[in-house]
Amino acid sequence: MQTSSYLFKAWKQCLYKCTYRVSELREWRPVISRKCTDPLWLLLFFLFWAGLMFVTGYAVMAGAAERLVLGYDSFGNICGRKNVPVKGVPLSGKDMTNKKYVFFLNSCSPEMQSLKISSVSLCVSSCPQEQLNSLEDLQSFARNNGSCLCVYNLSISSYTLNPKAAELCPTLPVPPSKSFPLFNRCVPQHAECYSNYASVLISVVNEMDVFHRILSGILAGRDTVIGLSVLALAFSFIVVLTFRFIRMLLVHTLIALVVFGLLFVSGVLWWLYYDYRNDPSTELETEKENVKFLFGYAIFSTTVTVVLLSLILVLRKRLQSTVQLFQIVGKIIGRIPFLLFQPLWTFLILIVFWVFWVAVLLSLGTAGTAQTTSEGQVEYRAFSGICYMAWYHFVGLIWTSEFILACQQMTIAGAVVTCYFNSFLILIALFLYSQHYKGFLCFVLEENGDNLGLL
Known part of the structure; x- marks a missing residue:
């Protein structure tokens, strides 16, 4: 009895081992019965994008990206386009289509006030290329070049006659300046003036919050x-x-x-x-x-x-x-x-998304209301809560960019794994992740080789 019992146990163990080995040697196949993964994260991603669409709509309605890109004068006119009048500011609402550059009346020794250059700014058609030493030089420059460097309500013929011309015209002598791509400003070329101007401009940038520094860096x-x-x-x-x-x-x-x-x-x-x-x-x-x-x-x-x-x-x-x-x-x-073309599609999608993101960021940076000052000028006051929207928008940049890259990685992984089983590999891989793995991609931002077995 003991011998037969021992033989029975040995036979049972042999049968178990043989069965286990057969199951080990069974050919691997992709999972046939699939289900959606991480639906909660996919829902969270959709809700996040709903909030991002709210931020986008608010930025488009309340912002004016042209004001940041093209520049504007002290009276609320955006340079290089037609403008709508601002109530209580008679010098607003001007047609600045041909006046694309921002010129400061006191560009040689500007001062910073409330994170802005306190000097009066105007939209001009061209920056002075030579030094102007007198009001007669200003008048001659305006007649020859069609670029008026004095306040708009002072006619060219009154440059040398009006007793207030010294207040309404730039500080003499006017240094030669050159249009700079950043905000289309006329930057003085004289060494001392340029040093003062650059110092104030850098101070303005340094005093800004991180949000506006990012905007300046993108534009520059x-x-x-x-x-x-x-x-x-x-x-x-x-x-x-x-x-x-x-x-x-x-x-x-x-x-x-x-x-x-x-x-x-x-x-x-x-x-x-x-x-x-x-x-x-x-x-x-x-x-x-x-x-x-x-x-x-x-x-x-x-x-x-x-x-x-x-x-x-x-x-x-x-x-x-x-x-x-x-x-x-x-x-x-x-x-x-076709794997060679997959990064190209991803690059194009990322470019479209980044252009959209930068456009919304520029609009957020200029979201504010025009308020009239006692000097008859216009100041733009930012809305409260813009900074929080900017940070929310920044998280959207990181999350969405990583989601797009994760989609590419899942597509390539699926194509490589299924290349032994099917044709039309890219299309099948796209179908698989679009049907089952969107939530997983929202949760796992960066895939690696270990995730190939998930397909």
Whole structure:
């Protein structure tokens, strides 16, 4: 009995092990019965976007992005367009279609008051290219160039006759100025005047809150950001197309470029710091602050360079693994060539969303009511709660951008995993995440390779 009982237990264990091994060797297949994941996060994302649409509608109705982009004068007129009169301000409501530049009557020694330049500003058709030393020069400039540098209610013929012309015209001498892309302002070119003007303008920017600093940075660097984005897109396409054919050479080339770039950036920062520190013309407090920031950036860049170069040196034996990884990627792209176009669609969608986001941000930055001052001028007072809306809008930028990128990553992951089972891989992957995984994408902003099994 004991022997038969022992044989029965051994047979049972053998049968269990054989069955377990068979189940282990069973071919893996995608899950057939699927259900929606994380619907609560998807609902939360939709509710968040409902709030974002409210912020957008409020910004469009209450804001005036043209006022920030084109610039405006002290009487509520936006330069470069026709304007609506402001009640109680007789010099408002002017047609400024041909007057696109903002000119300050006291541009050589402006003062800051309530986060603004206190000097009277006008919309002019052109900035003075030469120094104007007298009222006769102002009159001659207005007649020859059609650009009146005195207050609108003073006719050109009265420049030399009106006893109040000294108050209604710019402070003499008027330095030569040049139109600057930032807010279309006439910036004085005289060294001393430019120093005073730049100092006040930088002080205005430094006194702003983070929200308005972001607006100023976007407007000042929009051309650079767009150019670098296009350059990065073109470079990424070149890299993707070439690594399929020259993998080993490309890996070494990329590493060499990274090393050279790190050393170049660190060297330039240290050179700029040394140059500015020993420059005797560095007198403004803001310039001295910039030198300190340069020193900090140089130290940070050098630290990052040393760390990355050490990692490259330690992991240099893993280059062959990188080449093998590129070989696998090349085979996958060979089977799914439309994967090359997926980042392009994502880039276009992101561009559309970012343009929308910046437009709403500009409108929020100019949301305010026009109020008349005792001098007959116009001031714009921001609505309460705008700052909170701006932060809500900023969260929308991060969350939505990450959601779009997560959709791309899920699409690529689904296409790669299902390439062994189906055709029309991109369309099937898009269908899968659009039907079942939208909530998951709202919750998990960045996917990784471990999530491939979810499909």
